[in-house]
Amino acid sequence: MVYEIEKATQIADNIHEFWINAPQVAGHGKAGQFLIIRLDDSGERIPLTISAVRGDSVRIVFMAVGKTTKQLAAMKAGDCIKDVAGPLGNPSDTSKIGNCVLIGGGVGIACLPILAKALKAAGNHVTGIIGARNEKLLLLSDELEKECDELVICTDDGSRGYHGFPADILKKRIETDRIDAVWIIGPAIMMKITSMATLSTGIKTIVNLNPIMVDGTGMCGSCRVTVDGKMKFACVDGPEFDAHLVDWNELMNRQRIYPAMEKESAELYAADPHRQDGINGHADGHADGHGHVCTCGLSKANSGNIGKNGNNGNNGKTGNGVEN
Amino acid sequence: MSGKRDAAERIHDFLEVDTGLSENNAVLEASRCMECVRPKCIEGCPVNINIPGFIAEVVKKNYAEAAKILKADNMLPAICGRVCPQETQCQGRCVLGKKERPVRIGALERFVADWEREQGIVTPEVGKPTGKRVAVVGSGPAGLTAAAELARYGHSVTLFESLHAPGGVLTYGIPSFRLPKDIVREEIDQVLKLGVDLKLNHIVGRSVPVDELLAYDAVFLGMGAGLPSFMNIEGEGLNGVYSANEFLTRVNLMHADKFPDYDTPVIKGKKVVVVGGGNVAMDASRVARRMGAEVKLVYRRRMEDLPARLDEIKNAVEEGVEFMCCANPTKILGEVAVSGIECVKMDMGKLDESGRPVPVPMSGPDATFMLDADVVIEAIGQSPNPLLLSLMPDLERGRHGTVFVNAAGMTSILHVFAGGDIATGAATVIEAMGTAKKAAAAMNEYLTKISE
Numbered sequence: 001m002v003y004e005i006e007k008a009t010q011i012a013d014n015i016h017e018f019w020i021n022a023p024q025v026a027g028h029g030k031a032g033q034f035l036i037i038r039l040d041d042s043g044e045r046i047p048l049t050i051s052a053v054r055g056d057s058v059r060i061v062f063m064a065v066g067k068t069t070k071q072l073a074a075m076k077a078g079d080c081i082k083d084v085a086g087p088l089g090n091p092s093d094t095s096k097i098g099n100c101v102l103i104g105g106g107v108g109i110a111c112l113p114i115l116a117k118a119l120k121a122a123g124n125h126v127t128g129i130i131g132a133r134n135e136k137l138l139l140l141s142d143e144l145e146k147e148c149d150e151l152v153i154c155t156d157d158g159s160r161g162y163h164g165f166p167a168d169i170l171k172k173r174i175e176t177d178r179i180d181a182v183w184i185i186g187p188a189i190m191m192k193i194t195s196m197a198t199l200s201t202g203i204k205t206i207v208n209l210n211p212i213m214v215d216g217t218g219m220c221g222s223c224r225v226t227v228d229g230k231m232k233f234a235c236v237d238g239p240e241f242d243a244h245l246v247d248w249n250e251l252m253n254r255q256r257i258y259p260a261m262e263k264e265s266a267e268l269y270a271a272d273p274h275r276q277d278g279i280n281g282h283a284d285g286h287a288d289g290h291g292h293v294c295t296c297g298l299s300k301a302n303s304g305n306i307g308k309n310g311n312n313g314n315n316g317k318t319g320n321g322v323e324n
Numbered sequence: 325m326s327g328k329r330d331a332a333e334r335i336h337d338f339l340e341v342d343t344g345l346s347e348n349n350a351v352l353e354a355s356r357c358m359e360c361v362r363p364k365c366i367e368g369c370p371v372n373i374n375i376p377g378f379i380a381e382v383v384k385k386n387y388a389e390a391a392k393i394l395k396a397d398n399m400l401p402a403i404c405g406r407v408c409p410q411e412t413q414c415q416g417r418c419v420l421g422k423k424e425r426p427v428r429i430g431a432l433e434r435f436v437a438d439w440e441r442e443q444g445i446v447t448p449e450v451g452k453p454t455g456k457r458v459a460v461v462g463s464g465p466a467g468l469t470a471a472a473e474l475a476r477y478g479h480s481v482t483l484f485e486s487l488h489a490p491g492g493v494l495t496y497g498i499p500s501f502r503l504p505k506d507i508v509r510e511e512i513d514q515v516l517k518l519g520v521d522l523k524l525n526h527i528v529g530r531s532v533p534v535d536e537l538l539a540y541d542a543v544f545l546g547m548g549a550g551l552p553s554f555m556n557i558e559g560e561g562l563n564g565v566y567s568a569n570e571f572l573t574r575v576n577l578m579h580a581d582k583f584p585d586y587d588t589p590v591i592k593g594k595k596v597v598v599v600g601g602g603n604v605a606m607d608a609s610r611v612a613r614r615m616g617a618e619v620k621l622v623y624r625r626r627m628e629d630l631p632a633r634l635d636e637i638k639n640a641v642e643e644g645v646e647f648m649c650c651a652n653p654t655k656i657l658g659e660v661a662v663s664g665i666e667c668v669k670m671d672m673g674k675l676d677e678s679g680r681p682v683p684v685p686m687s688g689p690d691a692t693f694m695l696d697a698d699v700v701i702e703a704i705g706q707s708p709n710p711l712l713l714s715l716m717p718d719l720e721r722g723r724h725g726t727v728f729v730n731a732a733g734m735t736s737i738l739h740v741f742a743g744g745d746i747a748t749g750a751a752t753v754i755e756a757m758g759t760a761k762k763a764a765a766a767m768n769e770y771l772t773k774i775s776e
Contacts, residue, residue: 083488222570224560
């Protein structure tokens, strides 16, 4: 079994929207959950949040900043990914809550439409507040506008909508509106700062954490986070947690365990995208147990125009943290 | 005798330490077997292999027949011959052990399995298709054994594995210098050739909802005990602190020792402290040694209380792992990353039910000491992963989060059976296989009954 990329679109500078055929993930994936991919035999396992599901296909949106995400970005429709596992983690609570505010930052914006849709279907009033550096990074905002009752757009540079951060809008809304729950999805630093707005209000505030993962099924503890003083595994106990109980400094510290190795890996890939081809030849008939002969070929074509690092809070080899 | 590679040489690679018996030595060793009328060794084997039967064929150099006898009871002989604690099982019961030394049953099992693999494996026959659909959850030793047994009974078996490679602890846990991965793969392929349908990347409870699972005619749960325990001391969130599961998974499954040829990173520590005294602690220590670290192992009881296999302790000592017994970590030190570990010396108290002393922390100014470390690996035990079980509230639970089963491996749900670590708590490969084999027999009986 390999997993075919059905559609690969670059939707912003360095940011890509992929639809992947993975029936076991798409058939059961819900808002808040993630999947884990491994591109080939030499690859690492990286977590990516499920951005949408349709039929047998699942959508991911990711920023190409590390080795694995750059390699993925260079793949095209028709190419195959060796492993896609999921859905993983607990789905979001999308019961009837009342007035819900969904805040997205960076690539995290792309995780909101599926959540907004589920919350609206349950009878909630949904307000989206999204923020990005500039207009071009407002990912899937047309789609999100359709799923939300109201959408507020913020840009750091004022190129569209409110000139400033979603946290500013949230603070104003807390004064004027009754808010029952807030979701914040984005880089850790953005989730930390934005969640401070609700700290003394008693408003339920949920964040989708993005620590480094390996298996994603609860067997290693790489993704451990401290929540309310207790050790939790984000992959099975989360990835959603109460924002006000998260030890943010520990999370952000643990996202930076391997900076030098991530850099080395990315640089080697940039210098020669084919250097691992020997390992990733099609001789590995054992890996899927049936001597499967892959006919699709894992494209190693270099897109050649990999841009600068994004601001999504995950460094180097992005893929090690859930791509929010 | 079987050979063992010199520590000075083997410390630089991940190749197998034990090089196995030569043909001559295998025949000589086999000829020591007394062929007892009522062989105790069979009782000592959790899957009850016909040990004198296969050994008699080795004496006659009839290795193909020996392999056939082995595989009648055990589809993973090359694995079991390597990792079973034979000293407490088959070999522990051998009558020759009373006067001299027991027959080296494990080494002979391995010899036969390796011989067959080199010659070309003969796949055993499977029974007539029964039309019954069976789901097996987890492709570790328990799941593989249940799947093989059920396929041989003629049932249609679907084997679900959440990782990208089958084998469970055989693949992600036990390092290749004890259990080469090509041998694991070939032995698993034998099981698949019986017609077992392996579904990788399928997390039961998530990719396969519980109602879909329960729709099978019978279900075997073999998810193991993969949830790592942590010590709950200060500093466990520091970078450089690993569970043994994470450290071993990164190296064994993801090949992080070969970074950057493989993409998965792992911190290559210069000074590594491993906490614990079981086989997992030995594996983690020896892997860290092979990656160039100076390794200290901290264990709270005495050297003679170490729960690991004696051979593996000896191997670790030979390879330069320094044992610091009667000590227990109290705090991991560091700002961002680990810089050291603080430990307290332990006094040995009264013996507990298992016959081991209860360790009691000492007090006073000399009771604590510090070790420099840049990596700390915790190998203090695992418990069953609650992911699937939390979605099956009707399933009666045993102690420490296990699934309750009766002697036949039946759970509180009529057509659901369980075996291996999920039912027993963390144990050995062969015990997992033994419980799985029993459960498979009970499943077959159940499936036969419902079709009548």
